[in-house]
Amino acid sequence: TLAAALFPDMPSPAFHGSFTQLLVGAMGSPAASSASGPSPPSPFPVPPGLSRTALLGSPSLFSPTGNFEMSHRQALAQVTAQAVHSQYTIVNQADYPLPFSSTTSAFTSQHVNSSANITSTEETPTPPSLTGNSNFKPNEVSQGFQTSALTVDKPADDGYNWRKYGQKAVKGGEYPRSYYKCTQAGCPVKKKVERSACGEITQIIYRGQHNHQRPPKRRSKDGGSLLDEVDDFHENGDTLNRSEQGSQDHSAKFEVSNDGITVPSMSKRAEGDDQSSGSSDSEEKACDEAGADNGDGGSTNAKKRHVPAPAQR
DNA sequence: AGCCTTTGACCAGCG
DNA sequence: TCGCTGGTCAAAGGC
Numbered sequence: 488t489l490a491a492a493l494f495p496d497m498p499s500p501a502f503h504g505s506f507t508q509l510l511v512g513a514m515g516s517p518a519a520s521s522a523s524g525p526s527p528p529s530p531f532p533v534p535p536g537l538s539r540t541a542l543l544g545s546p547s548l549f550s551p552t553g554n555f556e557m558s559h560r561q562a563l564a565q566v567t568a569q570a571v572h573s574q575y576t577i578v579n580q581a582d583y584p585l586p587f588s589s590t591t592s593a594f595t596s597q598h599v600n601s602s603a604n605i606t607s608t609e610e611t612p613t614p615p616s617l618t619g620n621s622n623f624k625p626n627e628v629s630q631g632f633q634t635s636a637l638t639v640d641k642p643a644d645d646g647y648n649w650r651k652y653g654q655k656a657v658k659g660g661e662y663p664r665s666y667y668k669c670t671q672a673g674c675p676v677k678k679k680v681e682r683s684a685c686g687e688i689t690q691i692i693y694r695g696q697h698n699h700q701r702p703p704k705r706r707s708k709d710g711g712s713l714l715d716e717v718d719d720f721h722e723n724g725d726t727l728n729r730s731e732q733g734s735q736d737h738s739a740k741f742e743v744s745n746d747g748i749t750v751p752s753m754s755k756r757a758e759g760d761d762q763s764s765g766s767s768d769s770e771e772k773a774c775d776e777a778g779a780d781n782g783d784g785g786s787t788n789a790k791k792r793h794v795p796a797p798a799q800r
Numbered sequence: 801a802g803c804c805t806t807t808g809a810c811c812a813g814c815g
Numbered sequence: 816t817c818g819c820t821g822g823t824c825a826a827a828g829g830c
Contacts, residue, residue, distance in 0.1 A: 651805055653823055666822070670803085679822090 646701040647671065649678065657681075662689060671699045 676695035
């Protein structure tokens with residue numbers, strides 16, 4: 488199989504199976520198509536606003552033992568190389584081990600589908616997001632896009648509660664980067680979320696490891712239903728992944744589009760859900776229609792306030 | 801009331 | 816030492 492070809496050192500047949508799933512998802516994506524040869528920009532319909540953005544949850548490829556870590560990295564390298572179109576990058580930044588359980592591979596599949604970039608940095612311990620709940624569930628992403636005006640910039644929600652503590656335009660302002668901290672008292676986890684000028688999440692970098700269990704859902708307004716689904720998923724079928732540390736519960740939930748392509752739920756939303764259309768909606772639209780015009784990503788919600796206070800420190 | 805986002809300023813690392 | 820850049824702080828305001 489292609490999976491085997493790409494990831495020769497795949498541990499077990501079982502894993503092969505799940506990983507294949509992953510690839511299958513990938514095959515339906517531009518990234519995948521690019522893997523089998525040059526392909527035009529976007530061979531398949533992309534929901535407005537979502538554009539070819541996708542997540543690639545690689546963590547799921549890892550085995551708890553860590554043996555697979557290397558192969559995963561290799562895999563990453565290869566997939567990344569192939570996912571030329573990828574716009575979504577999940578970075579496993581230092582501090583994260585990669586003890587991902589194979590069961591999460593399903594999760595990976597969906598993300599791969601639309602081409603993505605995965606960047607694993609050294610000593611990646613378990614990024615709560617990547618592995619645990621892989622934090623990176625499409626649903627979460629969608630959530631990020633569908634949140635109310637208040638949380639326009641909320642990144643993929645991984646089940647943990649985050650507080651944004653800063654935003655900065657890096658690299659010449661090309662990518663506004665948002666900084667989030669886990670709101671759990673004493674939890675050192677932080678994450679950086681980069682968005683394209685269109686407001687699309689292009690990269691998420693986790694740092695640190697959650698030292699607590701995922702908190703129970705509490706905010707239903709930001710994508711509550713989706714999250715609930717995710718939670719159910721966690722509780723029902725993915726519990727085995729949470730083996731050791733609560734911070735490493737791996738879970739994956741993805742949705743399959745009509746094409747049989749796994750799609751992050753955000754695309755789902757883009758396809759017709761506008762019940763929670765927020766600024767992000769028009770934002771993305773603007774992106775499609777006018778290109779990266781509204782720049783400034785996260786700060787797009789033109790809320791003018793906060794008069795520069797006198798010297799703060 | 802509590803939590804969260806926004807955003808300019810501050811701080812530290814690096815070349 | 817200086818300037819640049821990325822990361823963080825914290826006041827103000829919104830929900």
